[in-house]
Amino acid sequence: MLLTLALAPLTALVLCTAPRQITAPRQITAPRIGAGAPPPRQAPDDEVERLFRAATQGRAVVRPQAARRLVELGARGEARLLEEAGPDGVGLAALGPPILEALGAARSAELRALLWSTLQQADFPWRPSSARALAERPKASEAARFVPLLSDALGEVRAAAAEGLMRSHGPLPPLRQALEDEDERVRRAAAVALVRAGDRRPLWLLAEELVREDRWFERPSGQAARILAARALERLGVDLHDLDPSAEPATPASRAAHAALAADLTAELGPRPVLLPQQRAGSSRPARLGLELRSCREGELWLRWTAGDQLLVGQGNPVALDLPAGTTARLEELLANGLEAIGTQRMFGTPGCDLEQLLLRGARSETLLLVKGPEPVPGLRPEALSRAWSALAASLPEETGLDGTDPRLRDLRARALRILASLGGPVEPAGTEQPR
Amino acid sequence: MRAVLLTLASLLAPLTSPSEVLAPEPTMDRNTSPEAAEEPIDVSIDWLTSLDYRRGMRLPDEILALDGQEVRISGYMAIGTLEGADVFELVPESCECGRSKVQHFIEVTLSEDRVRFMPGRIELTGKFSVGEVEEDGFVVSLYRLEVKALP
Incomplete structure (x- = not known):
């Protein structure tokens, strides 16, 4: 197995949120935004x-803490970051997600103005981080700016926008x-935001998440969703009636807790509303192969192909x-042939914010990872896999025929091709016929 | 979450009556069956890593109760794990985009093995420890797991 991180610090292992190569601090001499002339360079502030340095070059786990303390220094820390960002904010990308x-x-x-400007740049690699930062303590005057972000290509940006709007x-x-x-x-x-804003009907959506049983191959995605929903409901002050969200929803204890919660919600909000397919709890849907696509610029897509020749789109309750x-x-x-042709290597690239993962769980069990940062990496996806990917x-x-009714199917193929192109490289669709 | 708390509390108190345990978890046997005394506690990595953590806070009792216990936990090696090391980070998903804080991973130490990157989900059993470990004034781990070897 070849890993290309030989120079990475041993313990800096969680990499998706932080670029591995941080450029050395730049010496910016251009005027600061809002300043009429370059400020006199002051003596270095050791702290x-x-x-x-810790926020940009330290261990991955240290960076967020150092970044937070740097900002908490107030004007001293902020001046250093402004200097590094540069007047046009170009330096922000090199600072990385923790900062x-x-x-x-x-x-x-x-x-703050520079952060907003990064959200207008489709190529800025850390837009989710910018959105989360802006959503943390937004001003009332910024509310309207969050609305268009609810239609962003990136789910993490949309989620942050919901919090910022609230x-x-x-x-x-x-x-x-x-x-x-x-x-x-x-x-x-959005559900949490609405409840906090006084509209408690979306509690039904969070309650529905508590009965999810779906899995993404080996990963218990339903259990993860149950835990997150339970934590959200607890923070909202909802009585979960001793529900253990780790436990399967079908256990007697879980059923009793769900029933008690449903009774509470019915009493407060009226009958459970009819939920859309993507809002409904899903069950386990075994599949033979899957693609998990995560692009920090084009968004994410979860695709599975079942033994019964169905394409499952999305997690939870997939289409x-x-x-x-x-x-x-x-x-x-085709995939088995392609994997055989590439030998035993199953991970390609250098970890970053982009991930293209193939899972084969049929006659053979294989996991293939293509990973990269925001920049294109020509030839990342092995040529031997081209036919299978096509x-x-x-x-x-x-x-x-369902594009208009289910957002998961909107421009499905075109969207998948865009995401694939931003990950392992462009893919030209071609049939599955075997060569004679 | 109280059910979890009570279940764990029952594990830690051998004299606790099984009737006090809310859910019929397999771990109940640990109180009554000597043969099952070594059965590890199943813990969800999503439950641990979704904690709202702030430095210095008192962790929830149900998490503190796991300190020093033998636990079984599943997750993924963080992408970028360095082969040949004796430590790696276990995370809930194969990509941890947006989750790089100290509560988002379990630091796994191998006592009799070296890391070889495994891209799929792995199940590990070992001694769990909880609490802030600091280096140079920064918290570098909150959850740790000592295991002998990779599966």
Whole structure:
């Protein structure tokens, strides 16, 4: 197994949120934003520099803490960050997610303006961090700026926008619309935001999450969702009647707790509303192969192909689309051949914010990872896999007839191709026929 | 979450009556069956890592109750794990985008093995410890697991 992190610190292992290569602090001589002339360079502030180094070059686990303390220093720390960001904010990308997220507590109007500007840049690699920072302590005057972010390509940005909209006392209708989002993180954030804003009906959505039983292959995604929903409901002061969200929903104790909670909600809010497919709890749906696609610029997509030739789109309660008979078996064969051709290596690239993961759980069990940062990496996906990936893409319907009703199917193939292109590289859809 | 608390509390108090345990978890046997005394406690990594943590806070009792216990936990090696080391971070998902804080991982130490990167979900059993460990004024781990070897 080849890993390309030989130079990385031993313990700096969680990498998705932090670029591995942090450029050395730049010497900025351009005027600061809002300043008429370059400020005189002051003597180095040891504490500021120590925290700055720890926030940008320290262990992954240390960076968020150092970044927060740097910002908490107030004007001293903020001046250092402004200097590093540069007048146009270009330097913000090199500072990395921990510092960006800590900027949510900054008092500097210039830093806040720079954060907003990063959200307007489609190529800025850490837009979720910028959005979370801005949503932490938003001003009422910023409420309207969060509304368009609820339609962002990135679920993490949309979820942060929901929180920002609530905290800035923005309009509620966009939040209600966000309850229909395809991404469970966005729906959960919108539900919590609405409840905190006084509309308690979305408690039903959080309660529905408590009965999820779905899995993403080996990962108990339903259990994770139950735990997050339970924590959210507890923070909202809802009595869970001793529910253990780790336990399966079908246990007698879980059932009793769900029933008691449902009775409470019915008494307070009226009958349980009809939920949309993406809002409903899902069950376990075994699949033979899957693609987990996470692009820090184009968004995310979860696709599975079942033994019964169905395409499952999304997590939780996925959309199931019928595929031509034999599709999954042919894809499996192509993938098996491709994996055999590349030998034993199963991870390619250098960890960053992008992930393309193939899971094969049929006749053979294989996991293949392509990982990278925001920059394109030509040739990341091995050529030997091209044919299989083309067939995977071709199996995605161009038109489902449901595009208008289920957000998970909107422009499915086009979206998948965009995300794939931003990850392992462009994919040209082509059929699954075997060569003669 | 109280059910979890009570279940764990029952594990730690051998004289506790099984009737006080709310859920019929397998771990109940630990109070009554000597053969099952070594059965580890199953713990969800999602439950641990979704904690709202702030430095210096008192951790919930149900998490503190796991300190020093033999636990069984499943998760993923953090992408970027360095092969050949004796320590790695166990995380809830194969990609941990947006989750790099100290409560978001379990620091796993291998006592009789070296790390080889495994891209799939792995199940580990070992001695769990809870609490802030600091280096240079920063908290560098909250959850730790000592295991002999990788599966």
